[in-house]
Amino acid sequence: MTDAELRERAAKVIPGGMYGHLNAAIFGPGFPQFFVRGDGCRQWDADGREYVDLMCSWGPVILGHRHPRVEAAAAAQHASGDCLNGPGPVMVELAELLVDLIPSADWAMFSKNGTDATTQALMVARAATGRAKVLVAHGAYHGADPWCTPSLAGTTPSDRADIVEYPYNDLAGLQAAAATVDGDVAAVIATPFKHDSFEDQELVDASFARGARELADRIGAALVIDDVRAGFRLDLRGSWESLGVRPDLTAWSKAMANGYPIAAVTGTDALRSAAQTLYSTGSFWFSAVAMAAAKATIETLREIDGPAVMERSGARLRAGLAAQAAAHGFTVNQTGPVQIPWLSFEGDATLEKAMYWSAACLEEGVYLHPWHNWFLSAAHTDADIDRALQATDTAFARLRTKFGTD
Amino acid sequence: MTDAELRERAAKVIPGGMYGHLNAAIFGPGFPQFFVRGDGCRQWDADGREYVDLMCSWGPVILGHRHPRVEAAAAAQHASGDCLNGPGPVMVELAELLVDLIPSADWAMFSKNGTDATTQALMVARAATGRAKVLVAHGAYHGADPWCTPSLAGTTPSDRADIVEYPYNDLAGLQAAAATVDGDVAAVIATPFKHDSFEDQELVDASFARGARELADRIGAALVIDDVRAGFRLDLRGSWESLGVRPDLTAWSKAMANGYPIAAVTGTDALRSAAQTLYSTGSFWFSAVAMAAAKATIETLREIDGPAVMERSGARLRAGLAAQAAAHGFTVNQTGPVQIPWLSFEGDATLEKAMYWSAACLEEGVYLHPWHNWFLSAAHTDADIDRALQATDTAFARLRTKFGTD
Numbered sequence: 001m002t003d004a005e006l007r008e009r010a011a012k013v014i015p016g017g018m019y020g021h022l023n024a025a026i027f028g029p030g031f032p033q034f035f036v037r038g039d040g041c042r043q044w045d046a047d048g049r050e051y052v053d054l055m056c057s058w059g060p061v062i063l064g065h066r067h068p069r070v071e072a073a074a075a076a077q078h079a080s081g082d083c084l085n086g087p088g089p090v091m092v093e094l095a096e097l098l099v100d101l102i103p104s105a106d107w108a109m110f111s112k113n114g115t116d117a118t119t120q121a122l123m124v125a126r127a128a129t130g131r132a133k134v135l136v137a138h139g140a141y142h143g144a145d146p147w148c149t150p151s152l153a154g155t156t157p158s159d160r161a162d163i164v165e166y167p168y169n170d171l172a173g174l175q176a177a178a179a180t181v182d183g184d185v186a187a188v189i190a191t192p193f194k195h196d197s198f199e200d201q202e203l204v205d206a207s208f209a210r211g212a213r214e215l216a217d218r219i220g221a222a223l224v225i226d227d228v229r230a231g232f233r234l235d236l237r238g239s240w241e242s243l244g245v246r247p248d249l250t251a252w253s254k255a256m257a258n259g260y261p262i263a264a265v266t267g268t269d270a271l272r273s274a275a276q277t278l279y280s281t282g283s284f285w286f287s288a289v290a291m292a293a294a295k296a297t298i299e300t301l302r303e304i305d306g307p308a309v310m311e312r313s314g315a316r317l318r319a320g321l322a323a324q325a326a327a328h329g330f331t332v333n334q335t336g337p338v339q340i341p342w343l344s345f346e347g348d349a350t351l352e353k354a355m356y357w358s359a360a361c362l363e364e365g366v367y368l369h370p371w372h373n374w375f376l377s378a379a380h381t382d383a384d385i386d387r388a389l390q391a392t393d394t395a396f397a398r399l400r401t402k403f404g405t406d
Numbered sequence: 407m408t409d410a411e412l413r414e415r416a417a418k419v420i421p422g423g424m425y426g427h428l429n430a431a432i433f434g435p436g437f438p439q440f441f442v443r444g445d446g447c448r449q450w451d452a453d454g455r456e457y458v459d460l461m462c463s464w465g466p467v468i469l470g471h472r473h474p475r476v477e478a479a480a481a482a483q484h485a486s487g488d489c490l491n492g493p494g495p496v497m498v499e500l501a502e503l504l505v506d507l508i509p510s511a512d513w514a515m516f517s518k519n520g521t522d523a524t525t526q527a528l529m530v531a532r533a534a535t536g537r538a539k540v541l542v543a544h545g546a547y548h549g550a551d552p553w554c555t556p557s558l559a560g561t562t563p564s565d566r567a568d569i570v571e572y573p574y575n576d577l578a579g580l581q582a583a584a585a586t587v588d589g590d591v592a593a594v595i596a597t598p599f600k601h602d603s604f605e606d607q608e609l610v611d612a613s614f615a616r617g618a619r620e621l622a623d624r625i626g627a628a629l630v631i632d633d634v635r636a637g638f639r640l641d642l643r644g645s646w647e648s649l650g651v652r653p654d655l656t657a658w659s660k661a662m663a664n665g666y667p668i669a670a671v672t673g674t675d676a677l678r679s680a681a682q683t684l685y686s687t688g689s690f691w692f693s694a695v696a697m698a699a700a701k702a703t704i705e706t707l708r709e710i711d712g713p714a715v716m717e718r719s720g721a722r723l724r725a726g727l728a729a730q731a732a733a734h735g736f737t738v739n740q741t742g743p744v745q746i747p748w749l750s751f752e753g754d755a756t757l758e759k760a761m762y763w764s765a766a767c768l769e770e771g772v773y774l775h776p777w778h779n780w781f782l783s784a785a786h787t788d789a790d791i792d793r794a795l796q797a798t799d800t801a802f803a804r805l806r807t808k809f810g811t812d
Contacts, residue, residue: 006498013501015513015678020687022492034497035490043491057489060689065487081471083463083665084441085449085773086428092412092440095419107421112518112667113688123552123560132562144687145551146529151685154529156538161564228689254689259489261518261667261690272421279557281426281550282519283466283634283660284667367491 064379115143329405470785521549735811
């Protein structure tokens with residue numbers, strides 16, 4: 001069954017034929033919708049085309065598909081039990097691992113979606129403070145529940161009534177936002193860097209991070225890091241640990257189990273009793289297989305220093321792309337951490353070049369994205385990066401033929 | 407590692423040692439917290455005790471643990487790919503299956519939690535109507551997001567600002583609730599029968615169901631059935647189909663993939679374009695393994711007429727319990743459909759008898775619950791039910807020794 005045939009069938013039984021962040025219709029021309037296989041850092045679409053994958057399924061795959069240790073752990077757990085009348089011992093082991101690994105973590109709660117974790121973190125903060133308002137960076141993605149989904153379709157004004165926006169990396173702006181709801185701020189939530197779609201990424205300013213911590217302390221609010229997207233790729237201890245800034249609560253998901261569905265909130269002792277008051281649960285939140293996969297994933301990342309592995313291959317990719325862009329006469333912006341990279345073309349407001357170039361990359365065998373950040377995994381070897389760079393080089397050449405140089 | 411040892415470790419790294427609907431601390435004395443194995447309709451706790459399981463992991467397990475056909479489908483999908491850059495062909499096949507099976511379904515959207523599905527259904531209704539309010543039965547469980555979690559801890563008044571309560575099975579009450587927000591009702595949501603915790607269950611009154619349908623039509627609101635808990639156990643076509651009442655939207659989850667994590671919303675053509683406007687998504691919503699498991703589960707349930715199989719074993723259980731209660735001199739209330747049964751003791755407002763009896767049942771080798779409905783699966787044979795009844799009989803005898811007869 002070809003991608004085109006599958007899309008035709010899908011259009012009849014799925015609204016729009018597809019929806020959400022994997023809806024290829026919104027990526028640009030040439031993107032396949034259906035995928036059939038993954039192995040290491042390679043994926044195959046329904047038409048049988050093989051890609052060096054630079055999206056990692058939008059983050060979850062961090063050790064590569066079919067990673068032996070993760071698969072062995074998941075299979076062993078699966079052989080005894082997954083969804084039972086209570087959690088398996090592995091829930092305790094996983095929580096202990098997170099508490100051991102993450103300096104700001106005295107406890108952990110598990111769920112399924114990144115949105116579960118961000119929502120749960122805000123609930124803990126509200127339960128602890130008895131306050132309602134949450135300061136959220138303008139344009140930041142914290143999930144797809146009504147309080148945070150980027151589209152207002154299907155939401156009501158009440159869904160956003162307790163959200164107050166501030167500008168990322170702007171401490172005065174954050175302070176001003178807090179002042180508008182003085183005395184009622186339950187939490188300040190921030191992604192560890194600015195990774196909004198359609199925009200160049202922006203690393204966090206250390207003084208902003210420290211200022212946010214000070215503000216939260218001063219006003220008695222919780223500082224929440226949404227590490228759903230970046231977690232486990234930059235620093236296993238939490239993405240602001242290297243800045244010396246520790247959150248009260250952190251939301252984790254995506255990469256934590258190498259593709260198995262799980263999310264978590266970690267928090268400090270000060271918030272433990274508040275966390276205990278929530279009724280927050282889900283039918284599959286305590287299933288053991290995803291927890292066993294998470295434990296094996298995180299242990300592996302720790303042993304191999306996963307972030308450093310990805311930093312190395314990410315740096316190779318960035319350097320290669322920079323050289324290619326220069327050689328082909330294009331001015332590009334490569335932004336974000338090298339493990340979670342993105343490339344935009346200078347002055348390409350309509351994304352015309354990005355769309356053409358990414359489609360050409362696809363045709364040449366590398367899967368990346370025109371308007372959403374990419375993800376490296378620890379499965380990307382130098383040879384994989386070089387294979388990807390071979391494809392991007394041809395894509396730059398085709399772009400030059402089509403549009404000329406800058 | 408014993409259950410007691412695991413609890414001690416858990417208390418240090420998980421708020422309260424456990425949380426949510428599988429938190430054994432709130433079930434009553436004697437309930438194990440940790441489970442290590444499942445097979446068919448049997449489960450084993452961390453202390454190695456084997457149970458005939460009448461909870462089915464609070465619903466998800468409907469064909470029994472380790473069901474060969476479901477496991478084969480999941481394994482085959484897993485061998486090629488799970489969490490990829492797009493859904494697998496199985497997403498289309500699963501949506502087609504639901505549309506074929508469920509008369510009210512012209513399309514399907516998938517997610518992970520039952521709460522995802524109920525929330526998504528309300529978003530579709532709001533997007534379609536441009537209205538905010540939702541009529542929700544007092545005491546009904548629709549999930550654990552801030553708009554619906556049974557505890558207000560961590561929620562704000564805004565989270566409930568668009569919720570208007572009505573009394574279940576009371577058409578005049580529903581109409582009155584609608585009148586209070588005349589012109590602004592996006593949806594009426596109802597569980598297919600009243601299955602609130604701590605209360606005897608109540609089947610839906612057909613005139614209430616039909617009246618709710620008429621009301622929704624008259625005021626231009628969507629009728630949403632929350633079939634997360636009851637779905638696939640009573641009627642594969644939807645739990646109100648036998649009443650001749652078709653919803654506009656239905657939320658599904660729990661039993662749909664025999665324990666694999668998945669949820670769905672199905673809806674009518676009239677709501678398709680509204681559904682298309684949502685941005686509703688999750689990192690693992692399009693993973694293929696759970697979809698392959700769902701397809702195999704639903705196909706199997708259709709082939710064996712799963713609801714009829716469970717009805718047969720449920721009827722055997724109900725008759726056996728009735729005879730035992732009478733023989734031991736207890737007046738009990740057995741309520742709800744036989745596939746989703748519950749037993750309470752007359753006049754046992756403090757749950758003293760229920761707690762004692764259920765703990766005795768555990769000790770005798772049957773796992774059931776003192777204040778939450780139970781679940782049958784298609785894996786329960788006559789012999790399993792008889793084994794369970796052997797345990798419950800001894801538990802009744804012990805209850806009589808402890809409390810005397812009614």
